[in-house]
Amino acid sequence: MQDRIVLGNEQETNRDESRQQDRPASGARRRFAMALAGLAAAALPLPRLAMAGESGALALDVNGAVHVTNNAAHTAYHFSEEQLLKLPQHSIETATTWTPRSTFTGPRLADVLATVGAYGSQIEIHTIDDYTCIVPVSDADRYGAVLAYAMNGRRLKVSDFGPLFLIYPRDQFPLELDGAAGDSKFAWQIVSMTIKP
Incomplete structure (x- = not known):
């Protein structure tokens, strides 16, 4: 026809x-x-290539005020997936503004900072989509924040907050971590951190 x-x-x-x-x-x-x-x-810049696919590489670069480095220029510590998974793994069960109550698993932020010998007071977090936020180094110990790579036992994909999602125990500290100020601490699609003095 x-x-x-x-x-x-x-x-x-x-x-x-x-x-x-x-x-x-x-x-x-x-x-x-x-x-x-x-x-x-x-x-595309390299970090955005991961966004084009469903799962970004589980890796993290930490630079700035750190004593321990492992790159050729001695300016940063690159955590491979294997290195991140060798760190002690912890879980936080909490809800976020973007997710229902879930169990988030990954290494504690404090363990990542200890591995690199961080000596600053602030952490500048960088994500795949070029978002940047700053959280105090003291949050690592105060809240036991976790760099989660899994939610409810499933690896986080780029499309659902991966490869790394900074999780705070919001349900345990509702007065401190609820609302816009608390939400600003939750960063996802994390690829690097810069420790500031």
């Missing part, structure tokens, strides 16, 4: 015929789309 369209006083056109004339061969179209996607991916 052919579609015929009459536009004002214009002649009838056959949509099927015009589509076939304008359409490149399917193989050429696919190669063009793949090349275009490759160019777009190459233009």
